[in-house]
Amino acid sequence: MAGGDELKLLGTWASPFAIRVKFALALKGLSYEYAEEDLASKSDLLLSSNPVHKKIPVLIHNGVPVCESNVIVEYIDEAFAGPSILSADPYERAIARFWAAYVDDKLLASWVTILFRGKTEEEKSDGKKALFVALETLEEALAKCSDGQGFFGGDNIGLVDLALGSQLSWLKTAEVMSGEKFIRSDKTPLLAAWMERFSKLDVAKAALPDVDRVVEFAKMRQARMAAAAAAAPNN
């Protein structure tokens, strides 16, 4: 633990929200205890630590909980020494928070539609279109935010890099399961190069789950959802 600090992370291995917190802890070189939650049977510690949303991730620092992944990442950045995740400049911080929210609101929502939420082929196809729009929008954001450097945070790995990077295994899973390539260097060359660069980072290699494992997990979840829908009344 860092200088007597006790850190415990409640997460699940496939959750992009938990993965970005793992990235931040690794970037700062912090060691921590990790507890894998079973979301079908949440621990008392999770329920008492996040009574509002009852969701992972939760970071417990010296006995006090911090909830919501991007809030946790900012907390880690402010509470611990090491490479800065957010800029010292208020405007750059605001821009990073804007794009980190976009990554969850638009990008994550679109692959969730492709894999799970889309009930019909039309809904899934809308999810694919939304994913391409989100990637093209992020291509432009990367061009502006990176200022010719490698990351959304410029030279540094920033909040947006962590938010987007935490979804890489799921983006690849969406490609495997839909048979369509989303990360394309002909359409979004900066983003495709960013993804290569991010995947090679030690923090990414240590925390990103294996795509085959996520594909199996996604198939199981789809099967469970199909069984629940078939068993529901009015079917």
Ligand SMILES: N[C@@H](CCC(=O)N[C@@H](CS)C(=O)NCC(=O)O)C(=O)O
């Ligand atoms: N906005 C939250 C989302 C966290 C979230 O959706 N966590 C999911 C797992 S990926 C969860 O705990 N779900 C349990 C539930 O909804 O009961 C964050 O950024 O931390």
